[in-house]
Amino acid sequence: MTTSGAAGVLASWRDDFPRWYQDVLEKAQLADNGPVRGTMVIRPYAYAIWERMQADVDARIKATGAENVYLPLFIPQSYLEREAEHVEGFSPELAVVTHAGGKELTEPVVVRPTSETVFGELMSKWVQSHRDLPMLLNQWSNVVRWELRPRLFLRTTEFLWQEGHTAHATAEDAAEYARRIHLEVYRDFLQNTLAIPVLVGVKSPRERFAGAVNTMTCEGMMGDGKALQLATSHELGQNFARAFDITYTDAAGTERICWTTSWGASTRMMGGLIMSHGDQAGLRVPPRIAPIQVVVIAVKDDERTVGAASAVVDELAEVGVRARLDARSTPGFGRRVVDWELKGVPVRIEVGPRDLDAQQATIARRDQPSKTVLPLDALRTAVPGILDAIQDELLEQGRRRLNANTVDVASIADAAAAAATGFARIPYATLGEHGEDQLAASAVTVRCLQTADGGVPVRDDELAELFAIVARSY
Amino acid sequence: MTTSGAAGVLASWRDDFPRWYQDVLEKAQLADNGPVRGTMVIRPYAYAIWERMQADVDARIKATGAENVYLPLFIPQSYLEREAEHVEGFSPELAVVTHAGGKELTEPVVVRPTSETVFGELMSKWVQSHRDLPMLLNQWSNVVRWELRPRLFLRTTEFLWQEGHTAHATAEDAAEYARRIHLEVYRDFLQNTLAIPVLVGVKSPRERFAGAVNTMTCEGMMGDGKALQLATSHELGQNFARAFDITYTDAAGTERICWTTSWGASTRMMGGLIMSHGDQAGLRVPPRIAPIQVVVIAVKDDERTVGAASAVVDELAEVGVRARLDARSTPGFGRRVVDWELKGVPVRIEVGPRDLDAQQATIARRDQPSKTVLPLDALRTAVPGILDAIQDELLEQGRRRLNANTVDVASIADAAAAAATGFARIPYATLGEHGEDQLAASAVTVRCLQTADGGVPVRDDELAELFAIVARSY
Numbered sequence: 001m002t003t004s005g006a007a008g009v010l011a012s013w014r015d016d017f018p019r020w021y022q023d024v025l026e027k028a029q030l031a032d033n034g035p036v037r038g039t040m041v042i043r044p045y046a047y048a049i050w051e052r053m054q055a056d057v058d059a060r061i062k063a064t065g066a067e068n069v070y071l072p073l074f075i076p077q078s079y080l081e082r083e084a085e086h087v088e089g090f091s092p093e094l095a096v097v098t099h100a101g102g103k104e105l106t107e108p109v110v111v112r113p114t115s116e117t118v119f120g121e122l123m124s125k126w127v128q129s130h131r132d133l134p135m136l137l138n139q140w141s142n143v144v145r146w147e148l149r150p151r152l153f154l155r156t157t158e159f160l161w162q163e164g165h166t167a168h169a170t171a172e173d174a175a176e177y178a179r180r181i182h183l184e185v186y187r188d189f190l191q192n193t194l195a196i197p198v199l200v201g202v203k204s205p206r207e208r209f210a211g212a213v214n215t216m217t218c219e220g221m222m223g224d225g226k227a228l229q230l231a232t233s234h235e236l237g238q239n240f241a242r243a244f245d246i247t248y249t250d251a252a253g254t255e256r257i258c259w260t261t262s263w264g265a266s267t268r269m270m271g272g273l274i275m276s277h278g279d280q281a282g283l284r285v286p287p288r289i290a291p292i293q294v295v296v297i298a299v300k301d302d303e304r305t306v307g308a309a310s311a312v313v314d315e316l317a318e319v320g321v322r323a324r325l326d327a328r329s330t331p332g333f334g335r336r337v338v339d340w341e342l343k344g345v346p347v348r349i350e351v352g353p354r355d356l357d358a359q360q361a362t363i364a365r366r367d368q369p370s371k372t373v374l375p376l377d378a379l380r381t382a383v384p385g386i387l388d389a390i391q392d393e394l395l396e397q398g399r400r401r402l403n404a405n406t407v408d409v410a411s412i413a414d415a416a417a418a419a420a421t422g423f424a425r426i427p428y429a430t431l432g433e434h435g436e437d438q439l440a441a442s443a444v445t446v447r448c449l450q451t452a453d454g455g456v457p458v459r460d461d462e463l464a465e466l467f468a469i470v471a472r473s474y
Numbered sequence: 475m476t477t478s479g480a481a482g483v484l485a486s487w488r489d490d491f492p493r494w495y496q497d498v499l500e501k502a503q504l505a506d507n508g509p510v511r512g513t514m515v516i517r518p519y520a521y522a523i524w525e526r527m528q529a530d531v532d533a534r535i536k537a538t539g540a541e542n543v544y545l546p547l548f549i550p551q552s553y554l555e556r557e558a559e560h561v562e563g564f565s566p567e568l569a570v571v572t573h574a575g576g577k578e579l580t581e582p583v584v585v586r587p588t589s590e591t592v593f594g595e596l597m598s599k600w601v602q603s604h605r606d607l608p609m610l611l612n613q614w615s616n617v618v619r620w621e622l623r624p625r626l627f628l629r630t631t632e633f634l635w636q637e638g639h640t641a642h643a644t645a646e647d648a649a650e651y652a653r654r655i656h657l658e659v660y661r662d663f664l665q666n667t668l669a670i671p672v673l674v675g676v677k678s679p680r681e682r683f684a685g686a687v688n689t690m691t692c693e694g695m696m697g698d699g700k701a702l703q704l705a706t707s708h709e710l711g712q713n714f715a716r717a718f719d720i721t722y723t724d725a726a727g728t729e730r731i732c733w734t735t736s737w738g739a740s741t742r743m744m745g746g747l748i749m750s751h752g753d754q755a756g757l758r759v760p761p762r763i764a765p766i767q768v769v770v771i772a773v774k775d776d777e778r779t780v781g782a783a784s785a786v787v788d789e790l791a792e793v794g795v796r797a798r799l800d801a802r803s804t805p806g807f808g809r810r811v812v813d814w815e816l817k818g819v820p821v822r823i824e825v826g827p828r829d830l831d832a833q834q835a836t837i838a839r840r841d842q843p844s845k846t847v848l849p850l851d852a853l854r855t856a857v858p859g860i861l862d863a864i865q866d867e868l869l870e871q872g873r874r875r876l877n878a879n880t881v882d883v884a885s886i887a888d889a890a891a892a893a894a895t896g897f898a899r900i901p902y903a904t905l906g907e908h909g910e911d912q913l914a915a916s917a918v919t920v921r922c923l924q925t926a927d928g929g930v931p932v933r934d935d936e937l938a939e940l941f942a943i944v945a946r947s948y
Contacts, residue, residue, distance in 0.1 A: 034592070035553065036583050039546035041596060044611070047542050068521050072513035073547075073585075073616055073632050074569075079509065092576045095548075097585065100569040101620035109510050111547075111571065111585070118508070122515060131804070137518070142547055142616065146575035158547050330605070 009338065013280045017224040022152075024274055028283050028342045031152045031270075038150035038157030045343060046270060048291035050160070053269060054140065056193050056289070057162065060185040064177070066136035066164060071118045073142075074109040079117040093145040095157075111144040116262065119165040120244030127167050127258060130250050134173060138164040153271035154228075154474050161266030167246055167258040171237070174259035175214070178233045179456070181263050182216040186231035194269065195286035195395040196220045196276045197402050198230060199469055201448030202457050204428070206436050213237035216456060219447040219469065221402045222275035225422040227447045227471040230272050233263035271474070277394055283344030284366050286394050287387035291322065294383060295345045297336060298327040299352030308376070309351040312361065315380045321387070341366065346390045347383065367393050406469070412438055415470050419444040428466045439470055447471050483812065487754045491698040496626075498748055502757050502816045505626045505744075512624035512631030519817060520744060522765035524634070527743060528614065530667050530763070531636065534659040538651070540610035540638060545592045547616075548583040553591040567619040569631075585618040590736065593639040594718030601641050601732060604724050608647060612638040627745035628702075628948050635740035641720055641732040645711070648733035649688070652707045653930070655737050656690040660705035668743065669760035669869040670694045670750045671876050672704060673943055675922030676931050678902070680910050687711035690930060693921040693943065695876045696749035699896040701921045701945040704746050707737035745948070751868055757818030758840050760868050761861035765796065768857060769819045771810060772801040773826030782850070783825040786835065789854045795861065815840065820864045821857065841867050880943070886912055889944050893918040897945045903938045913944055921945050 009027055011019035025031045030046035033039070042050065058068075074097065095111040098104060112118070119137065127135055140162045147157045164181065168174040182200070190196045203215040212234040219227045241247070241258040250256050277284040287293050294316055298309035306327045316323035324345075326336055340348055350362040350371075361379060364371045367390050374382055405422025409415045412435045418424035419439070426435075428449055436446055449466040451457055457466055483501055485493035499505050504520035507513070516524065532542070548571065569585040572578060586592070593611065601609055614636045621631045638655065642648040656674070664670045677689040686708035693701045715721070715732040724730050751758040761767050768790055772783035780801040790797035798819075800810055814822055824836040824845075835853060838845045841864050848856055879896030883889045886909045892898035893913070902923055905913075910920055923940040925931055931940055 032596075034546035034548070035550050035595065036546060036548040039548055040544075041546065041592075042544040044541035044543055047544055050544075051542065067518035068525065069518055070514075070516040070521055070524075070634065072508035072510060072515065073618065074508070074510040074513055076509050094576075095571045095574040095583075097569045098572045099582075101622065102566045102568075108573075109569075118515075121509065122506075131802075144547065148575065160544065328605075 009342065010280065010282065013223065013278065017222075017275075020278070021271075021275060024278055024282055024342070025152055028344070030274070030283070033152070034158075036157070038147045040152050040156045040158065040267075042160075042267070045291070049273070049285065049289060050267060050270060052289050052291060053189075053194075054162075057185060057189055057265060058140070060189060061138050061162070061164065061181070064136065064180055064185065065134075066138045066166070068138050068140065070141065071112075071115045071122070071139060073112055075112050075115075075118060077108050077110055079121070080110060093147075095144045095146055112141070113145050114143055114163055114264075115139055115141065116163070116165065116240075117244075119163075119262075120240060120246065123165070123167050123258075123260075124245045124247075127246055127248050130169055130248050133167060133169045133248055133258070134177065135167045136164075136177070137166065138162055151271075151474075153267055153274070156267075159267045161264050163264040164262060166261045167241065167248075168260070169248065169250070169256070169258070171259050174261050175235055175458075178214075178216065178235050178261040178263065181261070182218070182231070182233035183456075186218050186233065186263075186265060190218055190220065190230055190269075191395065193286070193288045194273055194276075195288075195391055195398060196230070196272060197395060197398045199402075199423075199448055199450065199454075200456050201450040201469065203232075204433075204436060204446040204449055204468065206433060207446055209234045211236055211239050213239070217448050219471075219473075220272050220276055221398075221405060221423060221471075222272070222474065223278060223401075224275070225405050225471075227423065227469075227473040228268070228272045228275065229447070229473065230269055231263070231265035234261060236260045236262060275474075276398055277344070281338075282342035284394065285344040285346060287346045287391045290344075290346055292324045292343075292345050293321050293387055294323040294347040294349060295340045296323055296325050296349045296351060297333070297340070298325070299333055299350055299355075301327060301329040302353070304356065305351060305353055308356050309349075312349060312351060312376070312379060316383055319380050319384060321383055347386055349379070349383075365390055367397070415439060416442050416444055419471050423447070423469050423471045426468050426470060428468045429464045431468050431470070443472055444470050445473060447473060483816065484754065484756065487697065487752065491696075491749075494752070495745075495749060498752055498756055498816070499626050502818070504748070504757070507626070508632075510631070512621040514626050514630045514632065514741075516634075516741070519765065523747070523759065523763060524741060524744060526763050526765060527663075527668075528636075531659060531663055531739060532614070534663060535612050535636070535638065535655070538610065538654055538659065539608075540612045540640070542612050542614065544615065545586075545589045545596070545613060547586055549586050549589075549592060551582050551584055553595070554584060567621075569618045569620055586615075587617055587619045588637055588738075589613055589615065589617075590637070590639065590714075591718075593637075593736075594714060594720065597639065597641050597732075597734075598719045598721075601720055601722050604643055604722050607641060607643045607722055607732070608651065609641045610638070610651070611640065612636055625745075625948075627741055627748070630741075633741045635738050637738040638736060640735045641715065641722075642734070643722065643724070643730070643732070645733050648735050649709055649932075652688075652690065652709045652735040652737065655735070656692070656705070656707035657930070660692050660707065660737075660739060664692055664694070664704055664743075665869065667760070667762045668747055668750075669762075669865055669872060670704070670746060671869060671872045673876075673897075673922055673924065673928075674930050675924040675943065677706075678907075678910065678920040678923055678942065680907060681920055683708045685710055685713050687713070691922050693945075693947075694746050694750055695872075695879060695897060695945075696746070696948070697752060697875075698749070699879050699945075701897065701943075701947040702742070702746045702749065703921070703947065704743055705737070705739040708735060710734045710736060749948075750872055751818070755812075756816035758868065759818040759820060761820045761865045764818075764820055766798045766817075766819050767795050767861055768797040768821040768823060769814045770797055770799050770823045770825060771807070771814070772799070773807055773824055773829075775801060775803040776827075778830065779825060779827055782830050783823075786823060786825060786850070786853060790857055793854050793858060795857055821860055823853070839864055841871070889913060890916050890918055893945050897921070897943050900942050900944060902940045902942045905942050905944070917946055918944050919947060921947060
C-alpha cells in the first residue's frame with residue numbers, strides 16, 4: 001500500500017505470504033527461534049506490543065470483577081488423569097519432567113499445557129458457600145504444548161497467554177459472564193484496540209472445546225484470506241465442576257454443583273496483528289497498541305536539525321503521543337525510513353534543513369502512500385487526530401477485506417471453492433456434520449456459527465437456523 | 475502493636491516467628507502450597523500486591539533505558555555446560571524434561587534456573603558494533619530451582635522474578651549502570667515503596683555471585699532479626715562476555731570484548747514484605763503498594779449505612795485512594811475487622827448508625843492501636859495524608875528496629891553472639907576470610923560490606939577499610 005523503499009526487503013506479500021510473514025518477524029526484529037525447537041524469543045519491539053496488549057486485556061478482565069492468581073508451572077501427572085477428556089486432548093503435547101534435584105522423580109511432573117486442572121482442584125477447596133460465588137479468577141502465564149510444526153507466535157511449544165476460570169451458582173449466570181468476557185473483553189479489544197474486525201460466533205458441536213457445552217470464538221481474516229482464531233470462551237456446564245467436585249452450599253443449606261466457564265487469549269494475537277495489518281513494506285501497528293506512535297526523523301545530524309526534531313518529540317509527548325526521536329547518523333536517511341516502515345510505526349515525521357527553513361515538517365502516514373506537509377506549530381494539535389484517523393482506517397481496511405472475501409454459498413462444493421481464497425457463509429442446515437466431514441478433507445473447517453444477522457447464537461437448539469462461516473485456518 | 479481481636483488467630487510473632495509466618499500466609503489468604511512439592515499458589519490478594527511491585531520496579535527499570543524481552547522456558551542441556559562455573563552453581567537444582575510429544579527427547583532440556591545462558595547466546599548475536607551498546611535487556615518470568623527445604627515466597631521450586639542483562643563498551647559504563655540499577659531501582663523501590671529500610675553494600679569475595687567481579691546487595695532485617703537478601707546486582711567484568719563471545723567492533727574497527735552486568739529481584743520480596751511489617755494481628759501493607767488502601771466497613775447492613783459507606787468509597791476513589799466497601803451481612807463486624815487486620819489494609823473506616831447520626835466516621839490506622847473520629851465531609855481531604863503518615867511510620871519503625879538490633883563489635887565471638895538476635899557490624903580487617911569460616915559454623919554469614927559511613931564500596935581494593943554486616947539469614 002505504501003510506495004516504499006522496503007519493497008525488495010521482504011518476500012512477496014501477495015505471492016508468498018508464509019515467507020513474507022517470516023521475513024517480517026526477522027526484519028522488523030519481532031521474534032527469533034529459541035534454541036530448543038519450537039520455542040520462541042520475543043524481541044523488545046514485539047514484547048513492548050505484547051505488554052500493551054496484556055495491559056489492555058487485563059484492565060478489561062478486571063473490569064468484569066475477576067482477580068489474577070498465579071498457579072504452579074508443574075502439575076503432577078495424576079492430575080491430568082482426573083478428567084478423561086482432558087487427557088486425550090493433551091497427552092501427545094505434554095512435556096514431562098522426570099529428573100530434578102539430581103535424581104529421578106518418583107512421580108513425573110508435567111509442564112502445564114493449561115492450568116485448568118489446578119484451577120479445578122483449588123476452586124473445589126475455595127468455593128464452599130453461595131457467598132463465595134461467583135468466583136472469578138484469571139492467570140497470565142506461560143504454557144507448553146509440544147509442537148511438531150511450530151510457527152512463531154501462531155503455534156509455538158511455549159507461549160504466553162491468559163486463562164480465566166470462573167464458578168457460578170447458576171447456568172444463566174455462567175452463560176452471561178462468559179458472553180460478557182467474550183464480547184466486552186475479547187471482541188472489543190480486538191476490534192477497538194487491535195483494529196482487527198472479527199467474526200464472533202459459536203463453534204459447531206464438532207469444533208467445540210472438549211468438555212464445553214458452548215464455545216464462543218473470535219475469528220479474524222488474515223491477509224491471505226485464511227482464518228485465525230484469536231480468542232475463545234467456553235461454558236463448561238457442570239461437567240468440569242463435577243469432575244473436580246466444585247460444589248457450594250446454597251442459602252437453604254443444600255449442596256449444589258457449580259457451573260463453570262473458561263476463556264483465553266495468547267501471544268497468537270501478535271501473529272494476528274502482523275498478518276491482519278502487514279503489507280509489502282512490513283508491519284503496520286494500529287496507533288492504540290503502538291509502543292511508538294510517531295517517529296521523528298532528523299534528516300541530517302547537525303545540531304539545528306536534531307534540536308528541532310527533538311523539540312517535536314517533546315511537544316508530542318506533552319499531548320500524550322508516544323513519540324521517538326531518530327537522530328542516528330548512520331545508516332542513511334533512506335535506510336532508516338525503511339526500518340521504521342518495517343516496524344509499522346503509524347506516523348513518520350521528517351525534519352530536515354529545508355523543512356526548518358520553511359518552519360514545517362513532512363508527515364508520512366504508514367497507511368497511505370503520499371506525504372503531506374504541516375507547519376511545525378500545528379503538529380501538537382494535528383497529530384492526535386491523524387493517529388485516530390489511522391486507527392479507523394486500519395479497521396476499515398480490514399472490514400473491506402473481510403467483506404470482499406466472504407461469499408454466501410448454497411452448496412458444500414461452492415463453500416470449498418470459496419474457502420480457497422477467503423470465507424464462505426453457508427446455512428448450517430445445508431452443511432450439517434456430514435458437510436463438515438467433507439470440507440475437512442480439503443482442510444476447510446467451520447470457524448463459527450452465527451445467526452442470520454451475524455450475531456452470536458445464544459443456544460445450541462437453534463442450530464438448524466444458523467449460518468456457518470467456513471474457511472482454511474491457521 | 476494493635477489491640478486486636480486477631481491476637482489468638484496467629485501463632486506468636488515473638489515466640490514462634492516461622493509458625494507465625496505460615497499462619498499469616500494462610501489466614502490472610504496470601505499463598506498455598508502447590509500440588510508438586512516446593513511449588514506455590516499465589517492467591518488473589520498477594521498476587522495483586524505482586525502486580526503492583528512488578529509495575530513499580532518495571533517503570534524504574536525502563537527509566538534506565540532497558541527494554542523487556544521474553545526468552546524460552548526450555549534450555550538445551552548443552553548450554554549450561556558452556557560456562558563451567560555456572561553449571562556447578564546450578565546442576566543439583568535443575569528440573570530436566572526428558573520426554574515430550576509422547577517420546578523420549580534425543581537431548582534433554584532443562585527448565586530455566588535463570589535465562590543467563592540464553593541472554594549470553596542472544597547478545598553474542600545481537601551485539602555487533604559499538605552502536606549497539608549499551609544493550610540493556612530485562613525479562614520478567616518464572617524460573618525453577620529444585621528446593622529441598624521450600625518455604626513459601628522465600629525459597630520455592632518455582633518463583634517469579636525479573637532478570638536484567640546488559641552489555642557495555644567499557645568497565646566504567648558497566649559499573650555505573652549496575653550501580654544505578656542497584657540504587658535507583660532496588661534500594662529506592664524497597665525503601666520508598668515497600669517501606670523496608672535496607673543495608674546496601676557489596677558481597678564479600680566469598681559470598682559473591684559465581685563469575686561476578688562485584689555483587690551489590692540490598693539486605694533487610696526481618697521481624698526476628700534475621701537478614702533477607704532482597705535484590706542483587708552483579709558486575710560480571712568480561713568473564714561472561716568471554717564465555718559467550720559477546721564482542722563489538724569499536725569506532726576504529728577493532729573487535730573488543732564487552733563488559734556485562736546482571737541483576738534480579740523476585741517474589742521473595744513478598745516474603746520480605748510480610749516478615750518486615752507483620753505484627754501479631756497479621757500483615758501490614760504499606761499504603762504505596764497496597765491494592766486496598768482503605769476498607770470502608772458498613773457496621774450494619776441496612777440501606778442507610780451501606781449507602782453512606784458506599785458514598786465514602788466513591789469519594790475516596792475520586793481523590794485517588796484505592797478504597798473497598800465491606801457491606802457483607804456475614805460474618806459479624808468483629809470477624810470482619812479481624813479479617814482486614816490480617817490482610818494488613820492500612821486504614822479501616824467504620825461507618826455505623828450512630829456515626830451517621832453524628833455525621834462522622836471512625837478511623838482505625840493499622841499501625842496504631844487507637845481509633846479516631848472524623849467528620850464525614852473531612853475524609854476526602856484527611857485520608858491521603860493519613861496514608862502518607864502510615865507509609866512514613868512503617869519505614870520509621872523498620873529503621874528503629876534495624877538500628878536497635880545492629881551492634882558494633884570488635885571480635886568474631888561478639889559478632890556471633892550478636893547475630894543470635896540481630897545484625898553485627900565488624901571491621902572486615904578483624905573478620906577476614908578466616909573469620910567468615912568461623913561464623914559459617916553457626917550459620918552466620920557476611921550479608922554485605924560497607925564503607926565506614928554505611929555507603930556502598932566502589933572497589934574491592936578498599937577491602938581492609940570496609941565493615942562487614944554479619945547475621946543469620948533466610
